[in-house]
Amino acid sequence: MKTTDLTVLGHGSFVRGNVRGDGDVEIEGRVEGEIEVAGAVTVGADGIVKASIRASRIVVRGAVLGDLVATESLRLEKGARVVGDLRAPSIGIAEGGLVRGNVETGEASSAPAARAAQKPAQRPAVQARPAPAQAPARIAAPVAKAAPTPAPKPAVERAVAPPPVVPVLRKGAKGAVKKKAR
Amino acid sequence: MASTVIAQGITIEGEVTTDDQVVVQGTLRGKLAAKDVVTIENGAVVEADVSGASVSVGGHVTGNVSANERVDLVAGGRLVGDVRAAKLTIADGASFKGNVDMDV
Numbered sequence: 001m002k003t004t005d006l007t008v009l010g011h012g013s014f015v016r017g018n019v020r021g022d023g024d025v026e027i028e029g030r031v032e033g034e035i036e037v038a039g040a041v042t043v044g045a046d047g048i049v050k051a052s053i054r055a056s057r058i059v060v061r062g063a064v065l066g067d068l069v070a071t072e073s074l075r076l077e078k079g080a081r082v083v084g085d086l087r088a089p090s091i092g093i094a095e096g097g098l099v100r101g102n103v104e105t106g107e108a109s110s111a112p113a114a115r116a117a118q119k120p121a122q123r124p125a126v127q128a129r130p131a132p133a134q135a136p137a138r139i140a141a142p143v144a145k146a147a148p149t150p151a152p153k154p155a156v157e158r159a160v161a162p163p164p165v166v167p168v169l170r171k172g173a174k175g176a177v178k179k180k181a182r
Numbered sequence: 183m184a185s186t187v188i189a190q191g192i193t194i195e196g197e198v199t200t201d202d203q204v205v206v207q208g209t210l211r212g213k214l215a216a217k218d219v220v221t222i223e224n225g226a227v228v229e230a231d232v233s234g235a236s237v238s239v240g241g242h243v244t245g246n247v248s249a250n251e252r253v254d255l256v257a258g259g260r261l262v263g264d265v266r267a268a269k270l271t272i273a274d275g276a277s278f279k280g281n282v283d284m285d286v
Contacts, residue, residue, distance in 0.1 A: 005189050005191065012184055013198060014197075017198075018195045019194050020195075021193045021209075024189075028184075
């Protein structure tokens with residue numbers, strides 16, 4: 001008999017393992033492992049979660065060590081202490097909420113967050129480019145030294161973060177210049 | 183009065199240790215160690231050893247059940263596993279396969 005769709009892990013409980021399924025989960029106790037739920041997950045003020053949480057909506061008022069990925073919304077209320085990455089289309093961090101980790105909203109709306117998220121993705125992409133793109137790198141070498149902004153644009157399609165891109169091109173340009181010298 | 187409820191759509195794989203009362207309506211695989219009343223409702227699937235102060239089995243339980251006070255197999259409950267408790271009732275309509283040890 002389905003009396004309730006809400007799973008409550010009460011204050012005195014300790015779950016070590018995976019929690020999966022449909023429905024909503026309220027965590028007032030301790031959880032270690034992984035939480036992957038189709039509904040909403042609420043970590044209460046006394047909740048201590050050492051797990052990654054994947055859900056449609058996540059509200060945190062307690063302590064979480066793990067990544068939080070929500071498909072709809074993610075909210076850290078006052079009293080939330082999160083060490084881990086946050087990823088959701090809509091993220092709210094209320095005053096008093098503490099977080100340490102990468103924050104990524106669905107559309108990369110805030111530039112610094114977008115740069116931080118795309119930095120590691122861009123570096124390997126651009127490092128792979130100098131080898132095939134030697135000619136534009138050589139041509140761009142004097143331009144790169146003088147004015148960094150025009151040089152990354154042909155090499156990198158997004159107008160994001162010229163500073164992280166330029167050192168890589170400089171390295172490639174130096175290599176191109178060296179090869180020129182040889 | 184704290185209470186832990188594992189709702190019907192949820193599957194927990196692992197160990198659950200709690201001081202609260204526990205109501206299981208979903209699926210639990212692993213181990214359940216409670217200090218209070220454990221109620222496994224109709225529709226629940228528990229593949230775990232269950233221990234509590236008292237345990238009521240109304241769903242499918244595969245595993246040993248031990249309680250400090252009593253174990254009740256209610257109608258609709260199926261238990262495959264051993265029972266250790268001071269008191270035991272098996273209702274009309276419940277299924278049970280296992281050993282019983284009441285000398286606790």
